[in-house]
Amino acid sequence: MMLEIQDIKKRFGKKEVLRGVSFQVEKGDFLAIIGKNGAGKTTLVNIICKLLKQDSGTISYSFHEGQLYNKIGVQTQSGDFDDRLKVQDMCELWRKIHKVEKEQVDQLLEKFDLSEVKKQYIKTLSGGQKQKLNILLSLINDPELLILDELTTSLDAISRHEMRKYLKMLNSQGKTIIMVSHYMDEVEELCNKVVLMRDGIVESTSTPNELVGNSYSNLQEYFVKSV
Numbered sequence: 001m002m003l004e005i006q007d008i009k010k011r012f013g014k015k016e017v018l019r020g021v022s023f024q025v026e027k028g029d030f031l032a033i034i035g036k037n038g039a040g041k042t043t044l045v046n047i048i049c050k051l052l053k054q055d056s057g058t059i060s061y062s063f064h065e066g067q068l069y070n071k072i073g074v075q076t077q078s079g080d081f082d083d084r085l086k087v088q089d090m091c092e093l094w095r096k097i098h099k100v101e102k103e104q105v106d107q108l109l110e111k112f113d114l115s116e117v118k119k120q121y122i123k124t125l126s127g128g129q130k131q132k133l134n135i136l137l138s139l140i141n142d143p144e145l146l147i148l149d150e151l152t153t154s155l156d157a158i159s160r161h162e163m164r165k166y167l168k169m170l171n172s173q174g175k176t177i178i179m180v181s182h183y184m185d186e187v188e189e190l191c192n193k194v195v196l197m198r199d200g201i202v203e204s205t206s207t208p209n210e211l212v213g214n215s216y217s218n219l220q221e222y223f224v225k226s227v
């Protein structure tokens with residue numbers, strides 16, 4: 001097992017945003033976390049990657065917690081970058097932190113069509129380019145577990161298609177992926193497990209096929225009609 005999440009609770013002021021969330025992630029899973037705006041998805045993934053601390057509950061990782069930043073790659077929704085940095089500065093910083101070869105970073109820059117903008121300040125990139133930089137950085141340490149929060153949201157149709165292919169490939173090579181997504185076609189295409197969140201609890205953990213069942217023609221229809 002890669003992760004075991006047990007009874008996670010989190011409140012912001014009076015609002016209990018996570019009210020006892022539990023599920024497991026197996027090695028090799030491509031798991032989607034879905035749910036309406038405000039259901040608690042981002043709060044949960046931020047807790048999983050320790051950007052945020054839960055009030056109670058536990059998360060057990062398959063590796064020692066001291067190795068967290070070597071084993072996990074994180075692309076978060078905020079993706080705040082220092083405005084004074086250029087793309088290449090950021091890559092260099094990350095490369096040094098994780099002690100990887102320059103060639104590896106150059107390959108990733110090529111892969112994500114960012115080679116041509118590497119001398120630009122990050123603040124001058126488009127939203128989609130920033131997203132690509134985000135995932136590039138999350139992959140630099142070749143993590144076992146990749147956590148993606150609405151990765152494809154700002155991407156154009158071609159980039160989104162490419163990104164899906166790429167994520168599929170990463171998963172087929174053995175990476176475990178947890179992805180928050182609002183694109184149900186993407187979830188249906190990529191994921192073997194879906195955690196459906198509603199008002200801070202896990203309503204169900206199942207496969208996309210199980211959710212669609214006999215009553216709906218696809219996951220999008222299921223989501224619109226029953227979530």
Ligand SMILES: Nc1ncnc2c1ncn2[C@@H]1O[C@H](COP(=O)(O)OP(=O)(O)OP(=O)(O)O)[C@@H](O)[C@H]1O
Binds near residue numbers: 017037039
């Ligand atoms: N730092 C914070 N302080 C106060 N409230 C917060 C904070 N972060 C999140 N919340 C609240 O917690 C709830 C859940 O937010 P969260 O971002 O986890 O939802 P989400 O499911 O990821 O939503 P979306 O699909 O819109 O990204 C929301 O009501 C939000 O306003």
